[in-house]
Amino acid sequence: QxxxxxxxxxxxxxxxxxxxxxxxxxxxxxSYAIGWFRQAPGKQRxxxxxxxxxxxxxxxxxxxxxxxxxSRDNAQNTVYLQMNSLKPEDTxxxxxxxxxxxxxxxxxxxxxxxxxxxxxxxxx
Numbered sequence: 060q061x062x063x064x065x066x067x068x069x070x071x072x073x074x075x076x077x078x079x080x081x082x083x084x085x086x087x088x089x090s091y092a093i094g095w096f097r098q099a100p101g102k103q104r105x106x107x108x109x110x111x112x113x114x115x116x117x118x119x120x121x122x123x124x125x126x127x128x129x130s131r132d133n134a135q136n137t138v139y140l141q142m143n144s145l146k147p148e149d150t151x152x153x154x155x156x157x158x159x160x161x162x163x164x165x166x167x168x169x170x171x172x173x174x175x176x177x178x179x180x181x182x183x
Contacts, residue, residue, distance in 0.1 A: 061085045061172050063155050068177030071145055079140040079177060086172075089133040090160040094170060095140045097151035099180075101162060106164025107153070117176030118162055123149075131181040144179045 063134040067079040081093060094109035108119045108129040117129050138155060156170035163169060 063157060063172055063174035065153060065155050065174040065177040068153060070180045070182065073146060073181055074183050075145050075181070076141070076143045077145065077152055077179060079142065079155075079179075080137055081174060082135070082137040082141070083172075087133075088131070088136050088138065088157065091157035091159055093129075093131065093138040094156050094158065094164065094167070095129065095138075095153060096156060096167055097149075097153045097167045098146055098176075099148075099151040102110075102151075104154075106167065109162035109164055110138060110148075111162045116162055118164055124131060145179075147181050150179060150181050152153065152178050168173070 063081050063083045065081050092111050095107040096104050098104040110117045110129045111129055120179045126144045131138040131168050154176045156173050157172040158170040
């Protein structure tokens with residue numbers, strides 16, 4: 060099973076920033092839309108942001124609009140999630156996933172390949 064690898068998580072104070080990365084050496088990401096999802100303890104997995112294969116289209120959950128920015132560098136085979144103004148409610152395990160269809164936040168079941176996740180903890 061092909062897999063993605065997330066990195067960049069950690070512990071940060073409220074108001075701080077982190078940049079998550081999603082990459083793989085197993086296949087080319089430039090044919091895939093990439094989504095970021097998160098799951099907090101006791102909660103369902105939710106879509107955070109996604110980006111089309113070309114990078115020309117993006118989408119964000121209302122809860123992160125204006126604070127998070129998704130981008131991709133297809134030459135580096137990497138997708139990024141820049142997270143600013145972090146809040147305690149952003150605490151979760153963050154996953155990236157790849158789909159050869161349209162970028163979507165509401166259909167995690169459409170995504171073929173997933174990473175193992177990276178923990179983001181926002182706490183003072």
